[in-house]
Amino acid sequence: MTPENPSAAMRQIVKDYGAIVPLKTFTLMPDGGSLADKNIIFNSVTDVSAPISVLDIGFGVGGMGHLIKGHSQTAHWNIDGLDAWEPNCHNQALISQRVYRNVWHGLVQQLDEAQLRQYDVICLMDVIEHLDVPTAKAVLTKVLTHMREDARFVMSTPLWFFPQDEIQSGDFEKHLICVPATAVLGLLPLIYSITPMLIGNFVFGKKSLDTISLFQPVEDQSITFDKGWAIVRALRLPHEPGVAYSLPA
Numbered sequence: 001m002t003p004e005n006p007s008a009a010m011r012q013i014v015k016d017y018g019a020i021v022p023l024k025t026f027t028l029m030p031d032g033g034s035l036a037d038k039n040i041i042f043n044s045v046t047d048v049s050a051p052i053s054v055l056d057i058g059f060g061v062g063g064m065g066h067l068i069k070g071h072s073q074t075a076h077w078n079i080d081g082l083d084a085w086e087p088n089c090h091n092q093a094l095i096s097q098r099v100y101r102n103v104w105h106g107l108v109q110q111l112d113e114a115q116l117r118q119y120d121v122i123c124l125m126d127v128i129e130h131l132d133v134p135t136a137k138a139v140l141t142k143v144l145t146h147m148r149e150d151a152r153f154v155m156s157t158p159l160w161f162f163p164q165d166e167i168q169s170g171d172f173e174k175h176l177i178c179v180p181a182t183a184v185l186g187l188l189p190l191i192y193s194i195t196p197m198l199i200g201n202f203v204f205g206k207k208s209l210d211t212i213s214l215f216q217p218v219e220d221q222s223i224t225f226d227k228g229w230a231i232v233r234a235l236r237l238p239h240e241p242g243v244a245y246s247l248p249a
Contacts, residue, residue: 010082010106013089017098026087028168030061030094034126036156037193037201038067042074043244044121044152044191044203052077055119056100057108058127059083061091065099080119082106084172108139116146125156126199128217129175136177136217140187144209152190153204159184160198160228161221177217181231186214191246194239198228201244 013021041064045052052074056064059081068074080102083089089105108124116122122143128136143153161178184202188211191203223231238245 010104010110012102012104014095014100014103017095017101019095023090023092023095024086026090028087030085030088030091033060034063034156035158035195035197035199036125037195037199037242038064038125038156039242040156040191040193040201040203040244041068041121041123041154042071044154048073050120052120053118054079054121054123055116056081056123056125057083057111058124058130059100059103060085060088062094062097062099064123064125065094066097069099080104082108082111109135109142111142111146113146116143117148117151119147119151121152121154122147123154125154126158128155128157128179129162129177130172132176133217133219136179137212137215140215141209141212144204144206144212147206149206151206153208154202155204156199156201157184158198158228159194159200159232160225161223162225163221177219178221178223178228179217180223180228181235181237183214183216183218185235185247186211186216189247191244192237193242193244194232194237196241198225198232 054077056079065079068077068079078101081100082104084107086105089103157179159181162175164175167173187204187208189202189204193201
């Protein structure tokens with residue numbers, strides 16, 4: 001996922017819940033389901049009744065947005081979405097449901113400092129494994145650098161090399177890297193959970209920028225599901241399904 005011009009401007013498709021450009025019809029379908037424990041977003045804020053603003057990067061078919069808007073205590077949150085797959089951004093069904101307030105077609109690399117500082121929570125759910133190693137490291141550095149001091153960064157990724165290729169031509173679905181637990185724990189996440197499919201879900205604060213050099217994803221495809229679990233067990237990480245844990249201070 002290394003575009004020819006990652007610094008090009010994003011294109012806004014939806015503003016204030018309405019399309020502001022003619023919506024395109026594609027033969028290719030909206031895509032981008034996630035195996036993440038999306039419920040961890042509710043652990044990322046101390047007061048769910050507050051007017052929370054969320055940026056959902058790589059929103060796919062809108063799973064995170066539907067989760068937030070479908071919960072009575074968080075339905076008032078404002079959610080914006082960014083996605084690299086154009087059919088997702090022109091998804092008429094999703095737009096008509098008024099889930100995402102604003103939608104942009106573009107890449108996380110194209111987000112600028114001012115935009116990142118607008119949000120209380122920034123989500124990158126099952127996205128980082130689709131990037132190459134230099135881009136993944138640059139993306140995390142950028143988000144942590146430019147998000148507000150009081151903001152939270154929520155990220156999910158397989159903690160093993162989860163083999164996946166393109167589903168539709170050019171859909172960015174191919175997995176390029178592995179992010180084992182050792183590559184994430186150095187960032188000192190505030191909260192984490194691990195699903196039975198060995199998907200790690202993490203909440204980071206601004207302080208994770210202090211140890212960003214320890215974030216070391218790899219291209220090693222030999223880190224299988226079993227090896228990924230062996231790493232988790234060696235680190236003695238509790239991992240009951242559906243439970244969010246705080247790391248010791």
